[in-house]
Amino acid sequence: MTVNSLPVRTDTPVRTPAPKAPRTGRRLLRIRAGRQHHAGPLAYVLLAVMAIVSVFPLYWTMVAASTDNSRVSQTPPPFLPGPNLFSNLARAWDEAAMGKAMINSLIVAGVIALSTVLFATLAGFAFAKLRFKGRNILLTLVIGTMMVPPQLGVVPLFMMMSELGWSQQLPAVIFPTLVSAVGVFFMRQYLSEALPDELVEAGRVDGAHSLRIFWSIVLPVARPAMAVLFMITFVHAWNDFFWPFVVLDMTNPTVPVALTQLSAGYVRDQSLIMAGALLGTLPLLAMFIVFGRQIVSGIMAGAVKG
Secondary structure: OOOOOOOOOOOOOOOOOOOOOOOOHHHHHHHHHHOOOOOOHHHHHHHHHHHHHHHHHHHHHHHHHOOOHHHHOOOOOOOOOOOOHHHHHHHHHHHOOHHHHHHHHHHHHHHHHHHHHHHHHHHHHHHHHOOOOOHHHHHHHHHHHOOOOHHHHHHHHHHHHHHOOOOOOOHHHHHHHOOOHHHHHHHHHHHHHHOOHHHHHHHHHOOOOHHHHHHHHHHHHHHHHHHHHHHHHHHHHHHOOHHHHHHOOOOOOOHHHHHHHHHOOOOOOHHHHHHHHHHHHHHHHHHHHHHHHHHHHHHHHHHHHO
16 A cells, blocks of 8 residues: 655745844833943032032031131131031020921911822822813913912901911911812822823723722822822921011011011121021921932832823
8 A cells, every 4th residue: 555645845935033123112112221320520520519509508507606606707708617506596596486486387288288198189080180160261270370479368368367266376377288289189189190191090980989999099109109299398388488478477486487577686606696597407407317218219100100
């Protein structure tokens, strides 16, 4: 029994692998993104100059606070710290009642920062991801309030605080600034980019209402922006002078209002004023040293996730 073999074609072309396409477009971008870039000497020089320029005002404040008034007024002024730093700090602490002022500023700045972060995140989520009638009009009105100078509302706001019986009290400083239009706009822009619509829709499918979505989905995503907004608002509320000076008196001051007592009189003691300014700056420096790394890392994590 024989088996017939199939005919074999000898003219079949041999397939050769196609040449690889050049690394262009997105693939080239991925390769370049993985490389580690090293800064040159010029970058280090520029960074050093910027660091010196940024730190010099704080250094000069410490130098002026550590000398006496006659030495500060000399030409050229001193550029090295003197021996009177702690004595001037003690004088400024006693004459300006800095203990009570710092407690008041901590209460005011903390409450304002927390409320601004909470309300701005809620409003930012609503403007960014929720669909309701009049959303664009309301957002335009919120942004429009940023164009109005705050000095225009001082007189009616002061009359309102007097009618409520809050004059010369901390609630008169806290309640008018519980939320800011800048914070709402900032959180709205951040959540528009960092919060995918699919996450919100997935929460809807699971039966979660808006507050549940805000608590379980929005807050974890918005945490980096909330940290930045908290720090900016806290610093702004701590350094605010105009409205606390109008509505408070020297018996219940914040730190900027208390520092005005050091400049009273015919001859101003510049070293004493600088000592008080240094005392008012130390809590902000301590907060940045403690939480600065977490805030920066949170910003970078949010940027990568976005």
